Amino acid sequence: xxxxxxxxxxxxxxxxxxxxxxxxxxxxxxxxxxxxxxxxxxxxxxxxxxxxxxxxxxxxxxxxxxxxxxxxxxxxxxxxxxxxxxxxxxxxxxxxxxxxxxxxxxxxxxxxxxxx
Amino acid sequence: xxxxxxxxxxxxxxxxxxxxxxxxxxxxxxxxxxxxxxxxxxxxxxxxxxxxxxxxxxxxxxxxxxxxxxxxxxxxxxxxxxxxxxxxxxxxxxxxxxxxxxxxxxxxxx
Numbered sequence: 546x547x548x549x550x551x552x553x554x555x556x557x558x559x560x561x562x563x564x565x566x567x568x569x570x571x572x573x574x575x576x577x578x579x580x581x582x583x584x585x586x587x588x589x590x591x592x593x594x595x596x597x598x599x600x601x602x603x604x605x606x607x608x609x610x611x612x613x614x615x616x617x618x619x620x621x622x623x624x625x626x627x628x629x630x631x632x633x634x635x636x637x638x639x640x641x642x643x644x645x646x647x648x649x650x651x652x653x654x655x656x657x658x659x660x661x
Numbered sequence: 662x663x664x665x666x667x668x669x670x671x672x673x674x675x676x677x678x679x680x681x682x683x684x685x686x687x688x689x690x691x692x693x694x695x696x697x698x699x700x701x702x703x704x705x706x707x708x709x710x711x712x713x714x715x716x717x718x719x720x721x722x723x724x725x726x727x728x729x730x731x732x733x734x735x736x737x738x739x740x741x742x743x744x745x746x747x748x749x750x751x752x753x754x755x756x757x758x759x760x761x762x763x764x765x766x767x768x769x770x771x
Binding site for chain 1 (some may be wrong): 662691692694696702703704705706709710713749751753757758759761762763764766
């Protein structure tokens with residue numbers, strides 16, 4: 546199988562706080578993980594590509610200092626939303642790819658973030 | 662940049678009717694994937710098409726990849742209430758990143 550988990554599944558926080566979201570590949574090693582954001586009734590937008598042991602590659606328009614990504618091991622990537630504001634409220638979804646150039650991504654269940 | 666559009670944005674059908682969503686990419690794709698997202702859920706992988714003109718079937722679902730590898734379609738025969746959700750295509754190009762389509766929300770009335 547290829548199971549990806551995310552934690553937490555939902556989080557409510559006050560404006561100005563930082564929130565960390567974990568993405569884990571449970572039964573395989575993921576050389577690459579991807580972070581997506583989905584606003585209500587919209588499509589998934591790729592935020593960044595995370596490769597184990599190297600800096601993440603951010604998509605145009607995504608602030609790297611606001612969305613900190615760490616991919617410290619082959620099974621874990623974290624996304625930290627720093628100084629969160631209400632406009633950061635969204636559904637954050639990660640996916641993982643088993644090996645370089647593999648075409649299939651396995652998606653996590655997502656994390657719903659609500660910033661008050 | 663690469664854009665992937667889907668039509669229609671929304672479709673409401675009576676149970677038993679057929680449904681089709683169309684996906685068009687601004688650039689040639691190396692492969693196309695289809696996902697289903699139930700309300701409140703996360704995208705679930707349905708299928709991947711790689712070859713030009715490829716057609717694949719999964720029970721009542723038929724997926725097609727265009728000859729030019731820039732468009733794709735998903736057809737559902739005799740819809741059921743369990744088919745409700747948003748269907749996304751996602752294209753992968755030279756960068757091997759998935760670009761998701763705009764999605765088609767399917768509502769099925771019993």
